[in-house]
Amino acid sequence: MKKRLIQNVSLAPAATSPFPLLHLKPKAFLLHKLSESTNPILTNLLHTLTLKLGFASDTFTVNHLLISYVKLREVDTARKVFGEMREPNVVSWTSVISGFNDMGQPQTALSMFQEMHEDRSVPPNEYTFASVFKACSALAESRIGKCIHARLEISGLRSNTVVSSSLVDMYGKCNDVETARRVFDSMIGCGRNVVSWTSMITTYAQNARGHEAIELFRSFNAVSTSDRPNQFMLASVISASSSLGRLQWGKVAHGLVTRGGYESNNVVATSLLDMYSKCGSLSCAEKIFLNIRCHTVITYTSMIMAKAKHGFGEAAVKLFDEMVGKRIKPNYVTLLGVLHACSHSGLVNEGLEFLNSMAEKHGVIPDPRHYTCVVDMLGRSGRVDEAYDLAKTIEVGAEQGALLWGALLSAGRLHGRIEIVSEASKRLIQSDQQVTSAYIALSNAYAVAGGWEDSESLRLEMKRSGNVKERACSWIESKESVYVFHAGDLSCDESGEIERFLKDMEKQMKERGHRGSSSSSMITSSSVFIDVDEEAKEEMVNLHCERLALAYGLLHLPAGSTIRIMNNLRMCRDCHEAFKVISEIVQREIVVRDVNRFHCFKNGSCTCRDFW
């Protein structure tokens, strides 16, 4: 066995020269072989050879050994080798630190850096700092990151493009957009490259500040003479376009993808798929999906999500089966997609079945996010008590709890279950999460139940405590502009025309037998057309901002054009039904999408307000 390996590995004759490496000295031979080894057995052998040939204390040679182990993802062996080094240098330290980064162990990377700091014999250099900031970024640890940033400042290292880019990224991942921007601005002296710009654009994109991301992308293109956007930057810009729901910008980015020849890049393709889906064009999303050659769990999950969001639950489940059939292993996000699909298409029993069997069948253990999805599903379909019973059994942290009880709150609201709304709101208020939404919901619930005084006093309480809710809104995109309609806002010039139009539409809908939602759900600001029979509630109709967006679109967009409505409200099945009826009446395609609220919580603290 051993003999064969040696033959295979090191001294096998090559075509041109019988023994191409024999003329090399032992050390050069070791270095050469170590740098090209992609085989753990070979590296092990070279390890032995290093020791036998007496290079154990040669830092340079052992560094090669270390790096070889790191590349093979054998970071623990690398660490062991490192521990036996007589005189590790800065490269040795940095290699091990970045090895832990690559293995998804940023915590260990940081403690290695701390060890290095306490050891004092080897000061870190730019390479070390770049790796360490990457670790902080992975952990979203701005407190530690700031301390190390301070060490960098006093270390006397000249500012360096790579280090500064890693800093921008780190602050971005820690949701400290302003500091990220300050670092980015300070880079004017040391030179920015595509990576630096991408870091800053990504910072904006990932912190729900899509407009600034796009704006910065524009400046990059205006300012940069030699650098063109690459796949990293494009993926980020496309993702910013999706979170804004701006198909126009997404299409421009798609053009740049084609021009740059990045279409076959999976990451770019996935971001395009997601963008088309979120901007309302499921058919374009599907085109992208069908062009992907090498599918992964992410490409499938994205398409499953897309179908789910557009209400094609059965198709999403079918796609899931296809994926499993191809032996692509689903992960927890995939199952969220499937549950989402069931939830949005009324496949309640199927959804429950998925929840109960996912651990056994697919090896994914349901976590609070899956349960939240199912609570939402039960709630939408009217099985509010089951939703409540399920919610009570789930142990969650504050942030997840906010989503869980938020879902239940919507359910209670949707079905006029004041005691559920009240319970969910209280939990939200207690956990100090989404306090304003909870107050609003509670107040609305009181209002529906006729407790106008309670409702009024709650609103006063909110005003006193400074809880001002970001307003729900819907918007419609046309060529170059976006028209935003805020809840309760009828200030636009055409309001009279729009109201007349809506009244007429409601009449037509009734003639076609559309019942609309129950009157209690009017207050959810999710229902589209409803019977307005009580004067006292007239004012609330203004809450239905997607009606306004829709009417505006129908009145102003050219005949035959598709109308895309984005909103940041939670829509129920009735709304989708209503849009179908409207679509038939006006003979136009109407695409409605809930802006992904989840996105806003992705990195912690941002709010939906930043969309506008």
Add this chain to the structure above:
DNA sequence: CTAGGGTTAG
């Protein structure tokens, strides 16, 4: 000489 930064699905 050997080591470093940015991207996609909820």
